[in-house]
Amino acid sequence: MSKDDGARTPDGAQADEGRAVGPAPLLRVDGLRVDYRTAGGRVPAVRGVSFTLEAGSKLGVAGESGCGKSTIALALLRLLPKSARVGGSVLLDGEDVSAMRWGRLRAVRWAGASIVFQGAMHALNAVRRVGDQVAEPMLLHGTVPPGGAQARVGELLEDVGLPRWRARSYPHELSGGQRQRVMIAMALACEPRLIIADEPTTALDVMVQAQILRLIDDLVAGSGIGLLMISHDLSVLADTCDRLAVMYAGRVVEEGPAAEVVAAARHPYAAALSAAFPRVGDPESRMAPRGLPGDPPDPAALPEGCSFRPRCAVAEERCSSTDPDLWSAGDGGRRAACVKVLEEAV
């Protein structure tokens, strides 16, 4: 514990229990671990992830399939299946989500924090009018009187850029972008303080994606809502969020201000991911697609040492024995989990 400079992941550590001054952040995740029980044994999906999100700010979590990012979204509101074992703590407005009783948890879902899932076509009920679906959480939570729901649904639909009469439509009558707007209206219905958006624009066209991102941006700006946005698309997150956390194999490997992480990543994986999103007009990426050899590791069979080592272009001998924590890697709370970053800091 002594060699770090306070930036070490408090993986299981309860050291700073007395987070003294100031109000609790909107969301504080400490040493979150999630294991899935499978036929082949316990498979770690999230391996010690910590971050905080202040009210009114926007944090992006980037990573590729299987890195554990969607598991985090589900773990925050205890939506994981029974086969998952969760460790660490999730504090929402200072309240431990894992200790909440069932009734309290139900109240917190939608009203305290709500999720916009990816794939709006599957998340909506195909045989119910979208207006009824938007009204449902409000009626369940009693945030509107039964007679007032319709008017409130109309307002919400207008807030997300849909005409009021769309309340009477069924999901199949809407385009993908319109369905995603309905999902956002649902997420906003009970005026939550935190919105978790899991791939909110995946599978949408660029123009519709731009509309949805602008909508999310407008809704969050000035409202004090905190946004946790999860995506495989680093470029979308960089455009939308203030801060970025890049995940690999169940861990955050780099964190910092969004623009800096994208422009000058310190972790080799974050750098490679950033390079995989070419900027049109950049001569360096013209006729030069960039990726990484190999595939992400199987979570059930992680390599020894640094889990990125087998794909890392700058790996060294010691990387096969050291699995580095997040070390401080510059101003603005930048952190990176690479032995080379530690070296430079010393």
Place this chain on the structure above:
Amino acid sequence: MTAELQKSGPQDGPQGASGDARPEGEPLLSASGLSVEFTGRGGRGTARAVDGVDLDLHAGEVLALVGESGCGKTTLARTLLGLERPTAGRVLFEGRPLAYGARALKRYRHRVQLVQQDPAGSLNPRHTVYDAVAEGLRIHEGATADEERRVAGALSRAGLRPPERFYLRYPHELSGGQRQRVVIAGALVLEPEALVADEPVASLDASVRGEILRLLLDLRADLGLSALVVTHDLGMAWNIADRVAVMYLGRVVEAGPVEEVLAAPRHPYTQALMSVLPESGAEEPQVLAGEPPDPTRIPGGCRFHARCPVLASGEAERAGVADACRTQDPGVLSGSGPARVACHYAALGRTGD
């Protein structure tokens, strides 16, 4: 009918291997005045999915066909492969109209191969990698003595090395990137002259995507393979294509060399698409309102006019072309040649910025 037309000229030798051969002369594959209509069911109008397109793919060239969903890019690609029949116009391969007889089509597909998106969906989960790759060979040539050699060759070309290690694997045992390589190997085994790839990397992770795109570039360099790549991703066009054609509502609205079209787009639609790219650095992204319009109701005049920011801002009015925008079809762009744009306003030499 069965005469093998041995054409001398651009088809001989591995030209284009340098990777930057300027497309000259006769195109390998072209669309000429191509239209594809689908009759609506249940009283819905006829959808003009492709509504008059000229497009040329030259030997050794990578051409990106970009646009949003519903713009007709996939229908155009399928028509070029002979999977859809045009309602007007023609598909030409080596200058000759495509014949739609079963045998002629089979022969054609030997030379122009489809690479589908979503490798998970296009591979049979119960076929081994070996069988998946050999399937095309068996369909086209029956049992061949050198089958294993050719399957091994295609797998290694597609980057699955050593190939023997993959023979008996099933799709579910492979990663997404490896599955896409199997799909590509299945196309390569017939030694085609051109690939038509529909969103070849859309379902892959970003870090894997680059490797597959590099493979397409390597195949062009090593084999002189041409490729028509259908994508919604302008970044990918910048990464691998020589030329780009931007489609909107059944028409190519802007086309030309990638450096020209993407570095200095002239059509207001292309400009808007570019401005909303994340990290585009555009000060004022032009987010077009609404969804792409309906191919059953293509507006008169310029088909983009109802959403056009240049018309909406009054700029087209001041330039004196607003009437033309609303009433005159800007026409069909030629299939190759220098950068060109189907826009009354841009035709004045002005652009929206």
